[in-house]
Amino acid sequence: MKTDEYALFDTNFLRATLDIQDKSVLVEIYREYVDRLGDFLALAESPAPDAESLYREAHSMKSASGAIGAQRISVELSLLEALLKDHRHTAESREAVARLRQLAKLTMQEVQTYLGTLDG
């Protein structure tokens, strides 16, 4: 599965999905997502994370990422989830976390840019 076949951040996704006009609600959801993603990466990159907790968080973040339109991260998280299925954080899953960090950096930049257009 190639993650670059998917959109990094589809700005229309959440708006079309929710059918709402209230920008402040969108802003709150995106901000909450960015916070959650930051917390997740902090857990994933910690020296010895609990693999079972990481697996469950990867599962939750996969859904949340997909729901806000961060499709590439969602796909990468589903790969990480599969790697952690046996609750073991291996070299392979650590590589997936490193890829996620790069994707998250790019995605957060796009989210912040989009939030700027909503605030304005």
Next chain:
Amino acid sequence: MQQTAEKPVKALIIDDDPLFCRILSTGLCAADYDVSVISCFPTAEAFIESKARGVSGHGPGPLPNFPDVIILDYFLDNGKTGLELCKAIRRHSAVPIVMLTGNTSTEAAIACLESGADQYIHKPCQVPELLARINASRRRATQAGPAGWSRTEPAPERRIERAEATLLPDERTITLGEMRIALTEKECRLAEILFLNMSTPVSKDDIGSHVYGSARNLYSRSIDVLVGRLRTRLRSADSKFRIISERNFGYRLVRKSS
């Protein structure tokens, strides 16, 4: 927008992920739903138990504050699953249940449906698809009657009576003596074909066609599981009815004479 415009549809979301709950509830509220959220397993379990206790002595009609539809996540907190809650709900109610699952395997889909869910949808999902699934479940439930926890009015045009048992397929209930048991759609269809063929062996192919709309062997294991659940329900009512396995063929419903 929802299709029944008279009053808001009450939706209960049971999911331990606050962000995903928020996205779903925002989308459902935008579609004029009246949304409640339960975010942990023990609260959901307590809610179901309290509603179940409320059934005894309650008259016809849905209980107050009970949802018209439940959206239930597969993975919940502390390693618990929505499957357990789904089964618990089904012991008391035929309310439409849409299960959400991040697991795309066929096994997960079967587990959702076998637990009594009317529909399942893969996460991440889009709200419009969820709304379509909810509407489909509610249409079917509406055709079968009100979806509360204490449905008591029979559908006289569809009634199967055998000894002390009365099966009401439209209501998805079976009354055994004085005990009324809510059945899932598939349990009800299984009971229907077995009671209609009382004392006669029914092949797995015929059961598969009647319950799942297909006689393919794909459903063989699912049929065994479904039979197990119906057996448990019959036993829980201290019933004299027994489902006998017919080796390499199917099942037969019999009634003990004493």
